[in-house]
Amino acid sequence: MNVTLRQLRVFRAVAAGRNFSRAGDQVGLTQPAVSRSISELEAQLGLKLLDRTTREVALTEAGQSLAARLDRVLDELEQALADTHDMASARRGKVRVASSPTLSANLMPGCIAECARRHPEIEFVLLDRIQKDVLDSVRAGEVDFGVVVEPPAADDLYGETILEDPFCLILHPSHRLATRSSVRWSALDGESLVLLDHASGSRRLIDDALAGHGAHCEVRQQVGHATTAFRMVEAGIGISVMPALAVPPAGLQALAVRPLVPRMQRAIMLVHRRNRAPSPLAQRVWRLVRETVALSPSSRSPPHPVRSTPRTK
Structure with a gap:
């Protein structure tokens, strides 16, 4: 059945006042629109809800049964709709x-x-x-x-x-690549690396970038935190590829940071x-x-x- 909320509200207004004109005033419809809405509801239900004459409007047995339950059902539905609408303006x-x-x-x-x-x-x-x-x-x-x-x-x-976050190279200032203002990915070929482990969302992207630029490297250590990798680079275990966000805003006190080109992010x-x-x-x-x-x-x-x-x- 394709029964609408408006049809039910119109029927409730007619059932309460037993008058099409007053029901129309209550729900904001003309009398013909009220009559049409009732006819559509009856057609959907497959039975008559009202007996209409020129002098009165009376509820049929089916109409009485529906009217008796409709107030509670519509009140609950309207409260549910109001509560849902209030969620849109929730501020706390x-x-x-x-x-x-x-x-x-x-x-x-x-x-x-x-x-x-x-x-x-x-x-x-x-x-x-x-x-x-x-x-x-x-x-x-x-x-x-x-x-x-x-x-x-x-x-x-x-x-x-x-945000697009580029990768960069972290290395000891004494490393041969530290003299460059930027470093090509391909220049990492043969280097020993300290990388984030595969629990990091970045590791997959770093591996793909290295492979895509022909850089075959030995991964000496795989760690869970960037700070750990930085300390290992300081200790000379290898160099590291890191997302730029992992580098503190003030830089790294004992290490050099170089952009990797072409830019991969x-x-x-x-x-x-x-x-x-x-x-x-x-x-x-x-x-x-x-x-x-x-x-x-x-x-x-x-x-x-x-x-x-x-x-x-």
């Missing part, structure tokens, strides 16, 4: 966001601070997790959305790119379940993260070469 609540470690450390603090400044009534809860766990949290509905390095294509996720994305739109409150935080990142220094300029002097022992 908790929004849970999962983010991979490099992004948690270098992008999310500014977003959380901006949310506290602009929307103090929203509690921004950050879950700092490796990329796979972030994606699992999004898929399970544990969080409202995630902030990740571009994941492999997935039909169940919707993603929006908010990772996309930083916001993701949510494709068929489950975030709540209106979460959508406000989504927009805030996007806007805050767009205004951040990391979104406006690539990393510049940084020359450092080794610490004296």
Whole structure:
């Protein structure tokens, strides 16, 4: 049956007042429109609800049965619709966001601070997790959305790119490549590397870039955190390829940072379940993260070469 909410409201008004004109005034329709709406409802139900004469309107047995239940049903439906509508203007609540470690450390603090400044009534809860766990949290509905390095294509996720983050080379200032203002990927061929492990969303992209430029390298160590990789580079274990966001804004005190060319980058994305739109409150935080990142220094300029002097022992 294709019964509309308007048809039910019109019938309720007619049943209450037993008059088409007064019912029309109540629901904002002309008398012919009221009559047409009742006829359409009766046609959908396959029976008469009203007996109409020139002098009165009377409910049939079916009409009495429907009218007796309709007030409660419509009241509950209208309350449900009103509650849902109120969600669109909700301004207070908790929004849970999962983010991979490099992004948690270098992008999310500014977003959380901006949310506290602009929307103090929203509690921004950050879950700092490796990329796979972030994606699992999004898929399970544990969080409202995630902030990740571009994941492999997935039909169940919707993603929006908010930042392009280039890769750079981290090396000891005494290394032969440190004399260059930029380093070609192919120049890494034969070098020993210290890289993030495969739990990082960046590792897949780094491996692809190295292979694509013919750089066959020995991976000496695979670590979970950029800081660990930096200390290993300082110790002379190898050189490292890192996303620019992993480099502190002030640079690395004992290491050199060089852009890699041609420029290869990772996309930083916001993701949510494709068929489950975030709540209106979460959508406000989504927009805030996007806007805050767009205004951040990391979104406006690539990393510049940084020359450092080794610490004296």
